[in-house]
Amino acid sequence: MEKILIIGCRNTMDDVCIGCxxxxxxxxxxxxQFARYKDKEAEVLGILNCGGCPGASIVQRLAQVKLWNVPLQEQPTVIHIGPCLSDHCTHADDxxxxIQAKSGLEVVEGTHPYMPEKIWS
Structure with a gap:
């Protein structure tokens, strides 16, 4: 079973996309991007923000997720990067x-497809 960790932008998650x-x-x-699990067992293990600009604490935050989930015997198997981070953050590439270098997991850029192509159309 896939265990998904979603990572997004702290600013967006706190102020714009409440509740993700x-x-x-x-x-x-x-x-x-979740269509890949259409015929698979999968669950969202958690939602994590980047830690704030410029994302300097993301590795420590990933380590915390691991630490917190050890007693639960649950660990993510794949990470999805929310569009709030991958599409709109100036620090996204870094x-x-x-995340790719330190997690050891597959990293998928994208989650939902619900962004309007044009805001006012």
């Missing part, structure tokens, strides 16, 4: 590179 509902709805419906 679009990521969770997409997972439940297996839409967007943050994603750190």
């Amino acid at each position: 509902s679009r990521c969770l709805v997409a997972f439940n419906r297996r839409e967007g 943050v994603i590179t750190k």
Whole structure:
């Protein structure tokens, strides 16, 4: 079974996308980048923010996720990067590179497909 950790932008998660509902709805419906789990068992293990600009604490935050989940015998098997981070953050390349280098897991850029192509159309 896939155990998914979603990582997003702290600023967006705190101020704009409260509750990360679009990521969770997409997972439940297996839409967007979660379509890859359509015929697989998968669950969201957690949602983590980057730690704030410029993402300097992301490696420590990943280590905390591991530490907190050891007693639960649960660990992520794949990481999804939310569009709030991958598409809109000026530090995204550095943050994603750190995640890829240190996590040892597959890193998928993307979660939900619910971004309007044009805001006012």
